[in-house]
Amino acid sequence: MLRKILLSVLGVALIFGAFVFAKYLIDNKHKPKPVIPKVVKTVLVDTVKNGTIPVIISANGNLTSKQRIELYAEVQGIFKTGSKLFKPGQKFNKGETLIRLDASEYYAGVQSAKSSLYNSIASIMPDLRLDFPDIYPKWQAYLNNFDLKKSTPQLPEITGEKENYFITGRGIVSAYYNVKNLEERLSKYRIVAPFSGILTEALVTEGTLVRSGQKLGEFINTSAYEMEVAISKSFANILKVGESVSLTSLDKTKKYKGNVSRVNGSIDATTQTITVFIEVKHQDLKEGMYLEANVNAEKVENAIEIDRNLLLDSEEIYVVKDSLLDVISVKPAHFSSEKVVLKDVPDGTVILRKPVPGAYAGMHVKAANTNVSTTDSVQ
Structure with a gap:
């Protein structure tokens, strides 16, 4: 009897011990999560200093001879x-x-016509000496200067009505213009x-x-070339003839200086662009060469220039305030292939110089000032 009681107590004790041990194992299964240290990104920033930004229009095209x-x-x-x-x-x-x-055959015909004209004038000289002694000397001088190997000289000026009737009636004037017509065709x-x-x-x-x-x-002509480029209509009233233009080769190894020679007076209705012709002279240039032109269009006052990838689609940019990222609205004044000119950015504002992956408003950052003004990168 006592043995049964001991075995019962021992069994209950073992079950209780197993329950306690199982609970201990369950409680120790949930280990505390490790604390991840907060990473603060270091960003490159600039301090805004507004100034005058020259707007440079980039265009490209092929050279053609002027x-x-x-x-x-x-x-x-x-x-x-x-x-x-x-x-x-x-x-x-x-x-x-x-x-x-x-032109040997045609030349012979011209000489024949010239000879006939000479003979026609020579045949009227006796009559001129008798009837028109006052005009005879100038016609005699004309015959003396008449050379069949040279271009036919212009007929003497006919001054009087009688002289006009006499010379024209002999077919001298018509024969003269016939010879000049043949000579003109011979020159071709x-x-x-x-x-x-x-x-x-x-x-x-x-x-x-x-x-x-x-x-x-x-x-x-290989001494002067022109390049035709299409510019936005917004610059129609700004571009001027004679404006200096910087040109570079396709591989960026050579630079040339040109100037705006002509500006089309009409705007293309399809593309809403205006055609500008740039003249450039250099001994290394060839027709058909591809060049890139940078035209100085205007100057934007009280503005800055930054990379285009820093401008958000909502026309905002990131700024740094008390080690936190924030956004402010800006007013784009001009876009180029890589840059954008902005207005309405207060002086002293700290802005990003390079994009930050995964950036958002309120993000903790550490500013690393590069000591470069936003206007220093303007070309």
């Missing part, structure tokens, strides 16, 4: 070989022959360079038959 002519034949003939080859890349000075066509057998430049296109070769109206090639 002087370009397309060569066309107005007469027909065999293309004769000249002192220089008629090939692309060939340079010609002003006044040099670009193209010369065989030779095309000379109107300026010093280079041949960029040649569509015929020496010895071929050139027909009237046929295109022969293109000739450009």
